[in-house]
Amino acid sequence: MSKWDPTFLSCTWGAGGSSQERTMAVCATAQVVHGVETLLHLTCTNMEKQSIDEALLKAKETGIQNILALRGDAPRGHEYWTPTENGFTHAVDLVRYIRQHYGDYFCIGVAGYPEGHMDAESKQDDLLHLKEKIDAGADFILTQLFYNVDTFVDWVADCRAFGISVPIVPGIMPIPTYQNFRRMINLCKTQVPDTILQTLDTIKADDQKVKDYGVQLAVDMIKQLHEKHNVCNFHLSTLNLERSTKLILQDLKLISQDATKQLAHSKLLSAPFSTPQDLDRAENWDEFPNGRYGDSRSPAFGEVTYSASQSLPTSEASRKWGYPKTVDNITQLFEKYILGQLDSLPWSEDRLQTETDAIRQALLEINRRGYWTVGSQPSVNGVSSQDPIFGWGPKGGYVYQKAFLEFFVSPHQLDVILKRFDQDPCVTYYAMNRNGDLLTNVMDEEAQNAVTWGVFPGKEIVQPTLIERANFESWNEEAFGLWTEWEQNYAPDTDTAKLLKNVGDAFWLVNVVHNDYQLVDGLFNMMLA
Numbered sequence: 001m002s003k004w005d006p007t008f009l010s011c012t013w014g015a016g017g018s019s020q021e022r023t024m025a026v027c028a029t030a031q032v033v034h035g036v037e038t039l040l041h042l043t044c045t046n047m048e049k050q051s052i053d054e055a056l057l058k059a060k061e062t063g064i065q066n067i068l069a070l071r072g073d074a075p076r077g078h079e080y081w082t083p084t085e086n087g088f089t090h091a092v093d094l095v096r097y098i099r100q101h102y103g104d105y106f107c108i109g110v111a112g113y114p115e116g117h118m119d120a121e122s123k124q125d126d127l128l129h130l131k132e133k134i135d136a137g138a139d140f141i142l143t144q145l146f147y148n149v150d151t152f153v154d155w156v157a158d159c160r161a162f163g164i165s166v167p168i169v170p171g172i173m174p175i176p177t178y179q180n181f182r183r184m185i186n187l188c189k190t191q192v193p194d195t196i197l198q199t200l201d202t203i204k205a206d207d208q209k210v211k212d213y214g215v216q217l218a219v220d221m222i223k224q225l226h227e228k229h230n231v232c233n234f235h236l237s238t239l240n241l242e243r244s245t246k247l248i249l250q251d252l253k254l255i256s257q258d259a260t261k262q263l264a265h266s267k268l269l270s271a272p273f274s275t276p277q278d279l280d281r282a283e284n285w286d287e288f289p290n291g292r293y294g295d296s297r298s299p300a301f302g303e304v305t306y307s308a309s310q311s312l313p314t315s316e317a318s319r320k321w322g323y324p325k326t327v328d329n330i331t332q333l334f335e336k337y338i339l340g341q342l343d344s345l346p347w348s349e350d351r352l353q354t355e356t357d358a359i360r361q362a363l364l365e366i367n368r369r370g371y372w373t374v375g376s377q378p379s380v381n382g383v384s385s386q387d388p389i390f391g392w393g394p395k396g397g398y399v400y401q402k403a404f405l406e407f408f409v410s411p412h413q414l415d416v417i418l419k420r421f422d423q424d425p426c427v428t429y430y431a432m433n434r435n436g437d438l439l440t441n442v443m444d445e446e447a448q449n450a451v452t453w454g455v456f457p458g459k460e461i462v463q464p465t466l467i468e469r470a471n472f473e474s475w476n477e478e479a480f481g482l483w484t485e486w487e488q489n490y491a492p493d494t495d496t497a498k499l500l501k502n503v504g505d506a507f508w509l510v511n512v513v514h515n516d517y518q519l520v521d522g523l524f525n526m527m528l529a
Contacts, residue, residue, distance in 0.1 A: 001242055002034040004255050010039035010068060010142075010235065020055065028062040039066040039109065039142075044088035052088070056098065060105065068109040068142060069094040069133075092133045099137035110134070112141040112168060114155040118189050127162045140166050142235055145173040145184070147192045147217075149224050156229075172221060173237035174244040175214025178204040186349050205392045207464070215244050219251045317489035320344065325495045327370075327410075330503065334367040346486045347374040347479060355389050362524040366405070370413055371527065374479065374509075375406030377451070379517045385454060392464075397456035403523040404451050404467070404513040408479075414439075414508050420526060421512060426519075427526070429512040430472045434480040434505060438473075445469050451513055467513060476509050 001009065011026045023040070031038040040059050044052060059067065071091040088094050091110055098106055110133040113126060120126035130141070141164075146152050156168055175181045178200060185192055196217065203209040218236070225231040238245050249255045320342070324330050336342040338360060343351050356363065358378045367373055378401065383390045385397035392399060409417065414431060421427045422441060428449060431439040442449075452465035483504035490497040514523035 001238075001245070002030070002036045004246070004249060006036060007233070008037040008039050008066065011041060013041040013043050013070070020051070024055070024058055024062075027059070027064055031063050037066065038064050039068055040064050041068045041070060042094065043070045044091065044094045045071055049088075052094070052097070056102065056106075060102070065105065066107045066109065067098060068111070069098065069138065070111055090129070092129070092136050095133055095136040095138050107140070108138045109140045109142050109169075110138040112143045112155075112159070114143055114146045114152045115189070115191055123158070127158060127164075130159070131162055131164055134164055134166055138166065141168045143168065143171045144188060145171045145190060145237060147185075147190065147196055147221075149221055151191070152225070153229055167233065169233045169235045170225060170231060171235045171237060172218050173239075174218045174248060175200070175210060176239055176241070176244070177207055178210050180239075181210075181214075182350065206394070207392060208394055211244060215247045215251070218244075218248050222248070222252060317486070321346075321486070323490070323494070323496045325499060327499075327503065330372065330499075331367060331370065334372045335364060338364045338367055338373075345374070346482045357389075359524060362521075362528065366407070366524070366527050369528070371405075371407040371409050371417070373405060373407045375404070375511070377401055377404055379403040379514070379520055379522075381518050385456065393454045393462065394456045394459070397454050397459075399454045400452070400517055402449075402451040402513050402515055402517045403519075404511065405523060405527065406509070406511045408503075408507045408509055410507055414510065417510070417527070420529065424514075424522075424526065426516045426522070427512060427514055429510060430467075430469065431508050431510045432473065432476045433508045434483075436473075436476075438469075439508075440469070442469065449513055449515070467511060472511055479509050480504055 009030050011023050011030075013020070013023050027038045027040050030036045040055075042052070042055055056067075059065075069091050071088075071094075088097065095108055095110065098108055110130070112130055113120075116123045116126045117129075120129070134141075141159075143152070152170055159168065173184070181200070184190070199213060200210065203213060222234055225234075236245050236248065246255070321333055322329070324333065333342065333345065337345050337348070338352070340351060352360070355378065356376065359376060363373055363376060380390050380399060380401035382398045382400060385391045385393045385399050386395055387399075390399060390401070418429070418431065418439065421429050428442050429440060430442065446468075448466045448468045450463040450465070451467055453461055453463045455461055483500060487497050487500035487504065490500070512523065514526070516522060
């Protein structure tokens with residue numbers, strides 16, 4: 001990306017400093033090795049003062065002069081962001097601290113929210129807090145992503161009327177895939193115009209069309225902001241993937257078509273990405289989905305939140321999921337979701353997709369037997385890529401699927417079902433609990449199992465869904481984190497909170513694949529035997 005001569009590159013900071021070493025390594029490499037002006041994100045949530053001091057000192061030592069000062073999100077497993085002893089409560093405290101100890105050495109940015117911060121009492125209150133950050137010494141504002149240009153323009157006018165005169169840089173996120181787009185807007189509570197949602201709904205089965213639409217939408221938004229509202233600077237969220245960003249810049253005539261042809265010679269580049277051809281191949285990591293079961297070798301793996309946070313006010317959580325007090329009550333919630341009587345679960349923010357109709361009755365019975373399913377797909381053998389239910393990808397192709405299930409289960413039932421799986425050589429499985437204990441019949445830790453693939457004209461075989469140990473372990477951590485979030489919607493001393501904690505501590509998450517994709521009901525018959 002340094003070949004495109006960006007004004008700056010920004011790098012996120014994991015909640016509570018969880019990605020501190022990687023963030024500093026990326027920023028230092030960009031700044032020192034490639035000479036790209038770098039903006040280091042820095043959060044103060046659950047961060048000790050000593051950690052903040054170390055990060056600022058390291059930044060200065062490596063020549064980084066730009067900080068995006070953020071409050072940040074709570075780390076997984078924490079219900080709320082919390083100020084630590086001798087720490088910081090809000091982003092404004094971090095801005096003041098940097099100015100107090102480093103004077104004007106750092107150029108400081110802060111976050112702005114065109115639709116209002118989700119924790120703000122009102123938009124007026126949100127503007128007040130933003131003004132406080134500017135008065136404390138912030139030099140510019142970087143906004144949260146948005147998809148309504150008018151909302152951004154009106155918000156900027158409100159900022160100016162409120163006395164906020166620093167530069168405001170709009171945040172633009174190209175749509176990566178339909179599912180990741182839905183997860184991101186749910187997580188950020190972003191309002192999306194109906195015209196965009198309707199267009200996406202008509203093309204959501206074709207990953208390439210979604211990506212192309214996302215590029216064109218970003219181009220149109222940038223042109224509108226620049227030509228009609230004289231906005232000259234933009235911040236593109238890459239999600240660690242450069243291809244859509246490159247296409248946007250090419251469409252805007254900001255880089256040439258061959259801007260990335262030359263290989264940057266650096267000692268940091270090593271196998272397997274050691275030739276221009278390999279770099280071209282790496283660029284295509286994001287051509288098709290990198291969702292929950294993407295390829296763990298992808299630079300974007302794990303960067304997009306697997307599921308939108310379900311940490312809700314108790315009133316809303318109880319409205320959606322009630323006050324379960326027994327294991328049977330939880331089973332009933334899963335049953336209602338399978339029947340379409342419930343529009344979400346903590347692990348699934350949307351209703352079941354149409355393809356589930358083929359296995360809905362089997363899923364219902366499986367859940368009634370205590371196997372609480374959070375992921376599934378039927379087997380598919382060479383269906384047209386234009387099929388209205390199972391199709392995806394470009395025209396003229398054929399798609400395939402292996403049947404798989406993912407479910408939570410009690411320790412007692414786990415022993416029973418794994419013995420059944422071990423009797424079938426076509427079955428592979430992973431099982432893990434909250435503590436990270438693993439049971440599997442896959443001996444090769446690096447093994448990758450393609451459970452969805454497509455054959456298209458003029459393309460290599462495309463494998464958008466891989467199941468492997470690395471991505472299952474990542475999802476396991478997320479899945480049990482969502483148990484914790486659900487539990488924390490209720491007061492700790494309630495029967496519901498105690499039940500959810502006990503279940504989360506005791507149950508296992510299982511992923512099972514039946515590798516004979518020509519056997520239609522093999523997996524589901526095994527579950528119901």
